[in-house]
Amino acid sequence: MAIIVGPTLPEPYFERVEAVWDDLVDRFGIDRYVNPYPHVTLYGLEAxxxxxxxxxxxxxxxxxxxxxxxxxxxxxxxxxxxxYIPVAKSPALLHLHEDTVDALAPLGDAPTEYYEPDGWFPHVGLALSLDHDLAGEVVGHLLEREFAWTFTVDNVSVTRPAADGGTHELVATIDL
Structure with missing residues (x-):
């Protein structure tokens, strides 16, 4: 698990993502999303x-x-x-990502190449590490929901793994 830096979603989208996570746990018995703060990851660093x-x-x-x-x-x-839910790349989001990478990369190693500018795909995570068949069932189930959202990014938050290895804890939320 990693230290994650990125904006948390505003309401009502924060609550909508939490409801999806709970629904997936109840319906499919999967683990709840490890970072309990619905967000768009800009960059991550090893814990x-x-x-x-x-x-x-x-x-x-x-x-x-x-x-x-x-x-x-x-x-x-x-x-x-x-x-995941894809987030469209915009000039403002790309600029925030670029500046975040430039500021954080010298502080440690990213746990995956997907945080780097050439591989970064902004998204809101819904479920992790499913098997092929279950992923198809989850996507099929979620197709009933509306994920065409527009919202304001107004913060950058920092979360980290809990000391006991459980869900992430919120360290800071910084307003833009």
């Missing part, structure tokens, strides 16, 4: 990184950006059968 330095870097980045609007639509799956 061994200095979280205070990460927060300071996130504060510097946030101070250079104003709130902006993003759009989501549909569903997707990543390799490993992770199910």
């Amino acid at each position: 061994s990184a200095d979280v205070d330095a990460v927060v300071a870097a996130a504060e510097r980045v946030a101070a250079e950006h104003d709130p902006f609007t993003v759009r989501t639509s549909g569903l997707g799956t990543f390799p490993g059968y992770h199910v």
